[in-house]
Amino acid sequence: MVRGSGSRAASVRRRVTTMLALAAAAWCGPASAEPTTITVATVNNGDMIIMQSLTRQFEQAHPDVRIRWVILEENVLRQRVTTDIATRAGQFDVVTVGNYEVPIWAKQGWLRPFDDLPAEYDVGDLIGTVREGLSVDGKLYGLPFYAESAMTYYRKDLFEKAGLTMPEQPTYAQVRDFAGKITDRRARTFGICLRGKPGWGENMAYLTTLVHTFGGQWFGKDWKPEIESAPWKSAIAYYTDILKKDGPPGATSNGFNENLVLFAGGRCGMWIDSTVAAGLLYDPSQSTVSDRTAFAAMPVGDYTGGPTWLWSWNLAIPATSQKRDAAKTFVQWATGKDYVRLVAKEKGWVSAPPGTRRSTYASEEYRKAAPFSGFVLKAIETANPNGQTREPRPPGASGAQFVAIPEFQGIGTAVGQTLAATVTGRNTIEEALAIAQNATAQTMRQAGYPK
């Protein structure tokens, strides 16, 4: 009896063990063959849409990784990803971040460094200024898939008609002169289009570069704002004056997209903006002036060689991601040399991701498809984001058309609104700069600067 029950218990135990073993096998078996799904958060711009459309090629080459895309508007994405990373929730395995955020987030410990990139990735091929902007203490925290600087676009036909020649490197004094001669309000042609829409990434991106080349800067020693200084006054006077005289009506509602439409529709004689516009303006399906558009470098004022304009979109891996290896595989694929060739093969060389790799610019085919590529490369290489302004910058300050501190988004947007009101004539330049100076000084004090 006792023995009997003992053997029955043993057989039950054996059966349970077998079942558990089988269950465990069933549990682990498919898991090892199951591909890892990574979530990639990104913005909706041309280069990312191409990347999304090439997902299948990636998955074919890497059958163990699957991709889920989350595409959001730029500001929504920023808020969404910040919430997720700050609360360590780990919803995203790869995030798209600008060169403004990368150093700030890296210092917070939010991003994983790319410190073991394989030799075939060829880090040295990434354009120097872009790479520097993504490094903290010599470690890369994001890999770029797109970079831009800024340049001057102008209409060959209008310049010829007015008997003008655009030099390769114009000055702002020349630009003022050209704009005055080209404006023809009756024909609805305006000498110059510039960003006027308030925002740290809209009008303030352009105005920051303008202030730099007029010899000014955002912050002096000890992070004291210098918005009421003479260079700011002359830069803002220049900007409001030229927009009022030779700009399109309602300039304060024009951001990048609106100016692109105006220039592509033949309304602007000149336009100073991001290098990404070149590809769009030369595309006959998007621009009515594709055969009459020419380009020159970004104009300079009396201080040259300082920071101008550099923006990059980069892929980074949040420290909270649980699928680091799969994420790394994807990021290296999407920012590698082979990817550039893949895009060229599938979509044509003109669609190749710009601004990231020297090898792209060395390609004969790319130079042929994109006649502006030499200018773009030079503009990016000389953007000098860590460079010196005329007066010394505060220690640790960097950024070309922005200042790479977390407070700048708020400051830039507030100052942008105040200055837009100057363009519409609601306040004078002196009033606007005084308001901007006080508001910025207060924000910086509250944030505890100098740190």
Add this chain to the structure above:
Amino acid sequence: MAVLGWGVAFLLFFPILWMFLVSFKTESEAILPGLFFTPTTQSYAQVLDRADYLNFALNSVVISVGGTVLALAFAIPAAYVMSFHPGKRTRGTLLWMLSTKMLPPVGVLVPIYLIFRQLNLLDSRTGMIIIYALMNLPIIVWMLFTFFKEVPKEILEAGRMDGAGTADEVRHILLPLTLPGIASTGLLSLILCWNEAFWSLNLTTSTAAPLTAFIASFSSPQGLFFAKLSAASTMAVAPILIFGWLSQKQLVQGLTFGAVK
């Protein structure tokens, strides 16, 4: 008077009409105010090519219906007690419930996000159903409360005399009497859930993302996007718009349900 009525109706409907028209333009026509153009469905084709519309739409339906049903399940008993057996603090409770709607949602984003992370509810339909039910609960309780208030107490008492318990009272007397009101409350909640964008954008990534996330993916910082955005928006509002038209009678009947029938 009639002209004024039509005028206001047209004014309210105009943005939707414009969006519908723009969705059939090409991107370069979309930025011009022209009324005459050759319609094209290329934006729709591009939108469908880039995103899985049906998946987003299914999430919207499941989350909106789920949230509404869950909210009604809590609100009907609550409103019943408050209208027929009010206590000392009923008035205060009602006001307090309404006051929660006055807080801007972003104020509680981080705590909610942390709770959701802890409970594994991020990017899940269950999580969205719960948040939508909670979001609409105050409004639903208030609406049901006013509808129930219209029902004379004597009718329920008569039922009780005939031996009906609380459950029978609610099921066989109260609910049939106030059905138009409940239906219109449900419809309103459904519409509110469908259009909600803050929580759905912040708490979902891909598996539970509803149509609001679908729309948000077509706004672009570079290049033209109005036609594609309009096409995506038209596809996102179409189901609820058609549903609203079909149920217009119930909605109006419910909202005007009351003392002056």
